Amino acid sequence: MKKNLSVFKIGGAVIDDIGQLEIFLQGFAAVASKKILVHGGGKSVSSMSGRLGLEVKMIDGRRITDEETLEVVKMMLPGVANKTIVAMLQKYGCNALGFTGADGDMIKAKKRPPKDGIDYGFVGDIVRVNGDRLAGILELDYTPVFTAMTHDGKGQLLNTNADTIASSLAVALSGFYETELYYCFEKPGVMKDVSDEKSRIPVLSPSLYRSYKKSGAIHSGMIPKIDNAFEALARGVSRIHICHYRDIANLNSAVSEVGTLIVNH
């Protein structure tokens, strides 16, 4: 029987609030199974770009990563965010070890070619996760903490969406472990109405998803996250939850009581 592995992705708003981050990391450190954490940098890249007088360029909510912005991404993601998280996890007795995709050659990506006249710059689409090497690190009882950067193997670091990194790691490791994937953020789950905290959707199937998209209840940033989740489920991940960061303390509750469970039937 395969051992259990839990992959957690923590959202930007939680990273931006040190109090919320502490609550989440205490819960994360207490998770008994093997585990991996994936994080971005919240708003820190935009705010540091502003302090340095760099122009922040976004198209449809996606950052244009030019050369100067990539340096700021290195500063704020593997620098400030990752090291702060690793040091805090050590305090809670969790032997965290920070990674970008370049470290240990864990995640190789390809620079996204310009499309429809839009050049996203140094942004990478994942081509390979080194699952067996990562399993070797997990077997030495380290807890990998990945930030949202990959590399192309030719010396170039690339900015890569943290949700996609989380699902790619979960898929790659599902051959070695019984793998669960948790997207943790500051909402109770996927909501029918984001302004109503009681409108959580406990279980989301493909047919329900289609109808909520049609009605407009599920829209914008939630759509790529859920698409990612369905794809990961189809590719071997055993359980996927989208939930509140505080739910990390209650993962053993009945499924319907915590977040939104993604199911493919």
Add this chain to the structure above:
Amino acid sequence: MKKNLSVFKIGGAVIDDIGQLEIFLQGFAAVASKKILVHGGGKSVSSMSGRLGLEVKMIDGRRITDEETLEVVKMMLPGVANKTIVAMLQKYGCNALGFTGADGDMIKAKKRPPKDGIDYGFVGDIVRVNGDRLAGILELDYTPVFTAMTHDGKGQLLNTNADTIASSLAVALSGFYETELYYCFEKPGVMKDVSDEKSRIPVLSPSLYRSYKKSGAIHSGMIPKIDNAFEALARGVSRIHICHYRDIANLNSAVSEVGTLIVNH
């Protein structure tokens, strides 16, 4: 018989020049034995502090690391410098894996208490290197790349001198490997006269060291580096060289032809 391990520390001026850094990293990637790289951030912390309008405080050439400066250290050392180096080494086929002392709990330190009215701030003195854990990483064929930060185990990152990190790692690993330590910088070695490239001291014994210190030929920043080296030699490191970063391609030359060999007799 123990396997060989080479620990290299690369100096700040080499880090600051991407051309020099490429030459060094190509040579480093080609070193056949197990190996570790240790680096600081060159002048990047001071220049970024300047860009952010922070006051750079130094006493006797040592940085005062207040809370804001520590954030800049995180940005420039594990962020920009470490990730740039790791990605470049991957390009040269070296499976680099970046570390601060907090990652994997590899180097624990104690915040230096204020002394003689001087508070250096978030600066750490090393209390323990986790040699057996680090040997485990080396045995998986990763090449650890350490930057000059440690942690106190209570969530606090600390700035720690890169020369000291290099010698502490070499000492801790000399129980597992036949360990050599190389301090690589932009000079041919320890010089009788820094303005004369031909005045390299090929072999430095304690008695020669005393006489060069007395004459003033060896002074200022070189003294703690050489003190570190003699201490590491006394504590089990088998060979210590202070040499030019280009010498990394010629480490198998006759000892007297490359850099300054530190000997304790």
